[in-house]
Amino acid sequence: GQSLEQPSEVTAVEGAIVQINCTYQTSGFYGLSWYQQHDGGAPTFLSYNALDGLEETGRFSSFLSRSDSYGYLLLQELQMKDSASYFCAVRDRYGGATNKLIFGTGTLLAVQP
Amino acid sequence: DVKVTQSSRYLVKRTGEKVFLECVQDMDHENMFWYRQDPGLGLRLIYFSYDVKMKEKGDIPEGYSVSREKKERFSLILESASTNQTSMYLCASSSTSGHTDTQYFGPGTRLTVL
Numbered sequence: 001g002q003s004l005e006q007p008s009e010v011t012a013v014e015g016a017i018v019q020i021n022c023t024y025q026t027s028g029f030y031g032l033s034w035y036q037q038h039d040g041g042a043p044t045f046l047s048y049n050a051l052d053g054l055e056e057t058g059r060f061s062s063f064l065s066r067s068d069s070y071g072y073l074l075l076q077e078l079q080m081k082d083s084a085s086y087f088c089a090v091r092d093r094y095g096g097a098t099n100k101l102i103f104g105t106g107t108l109l110a111v112q113p
Numbered sequence: 114d115v116k117v118t119q120s121s122r123y124l125v126k127r128t129g130e131k132v133f134l135e136c137v138q139d140m141d142h143e144n145m146f147w148y149r150q151d152p153g154l155g156l157r158l159i160y161f162s163y164d165v166k167m168k169e170k171g172d173i174p175e176g177y178s179v180s181r182e183k184k185e186r187f188s189l190i191l192e193s194a195s196t197n198q199t200s201m202y203l204c205a206s207s208s209t210s211g212h213t214d215t216q217y218f219g220p221g222t223r224l225t226v227l
Binding site for chain 2: 008031033035041042043044045048087091100101102103104105106
């Protein structure tokens with residue numbers, strides 16, 4: 001089967017650093033993505049890793065280790081507006097079509113003052 | 114600016130009714146997707162389409178069908194709504210070009226089946 005595991009909830013304080021982990025088991029792997037979803041909002045794309053290593057985008061960084069089937073999202077200088085759900089997703093091929101994503105169950109990040 | 118719109122934010126239907134959820138994207142994307150989102154279960158793929166009139170089953174297609182007659186529009190159909198189809202439904206689209214397969218999501222339709 002194909003599955004992704006991530007913690008259900010994480011709590012941190014404003015200004016801190018938090019890491020959200022994601023481990024995956026998939027039959028095919030072409031990259032790991034991260035999406036953010038605020039309560040009542042639509043998921044929005046944050047980052048993508050196809051190769052091992054760290055990708056940095058402002059306060060957010062994403063890491064991938066393909067040999068460990070593991071990645072994480074690192075959020076620095078946390079702000080209250082970062083309170084949201086964060087989903088990891090793996091790109092997979094499905095039949096003749098590409099672009100199918102398999103999503104994890106999401107991590108609810110609560111940032112406290 | 115990319116845009117995916119869904120026909121309704123909130124919808125209340127009765128058991129047995131036929132329900133249509135519409136999704137339109139203005140980015141000329143080839144791929145379109147329908148997910149349902151339930152607490153603790155994440156986003157589960159119902160159906161997707163990679164071209165006009167083409168469709169593929171996702172992980173939970175039972176009780177649903179889809180239609181894609183035009184590139185920009187992807188419809189989700191509940192032939193006979195049931196209470197266990199009460200959920201948040203999210204539509205998304207993506208392009209086959211590029212390397213990230215970034216999906217752009219609509220605002221969602223919260224469907225309640227009574």
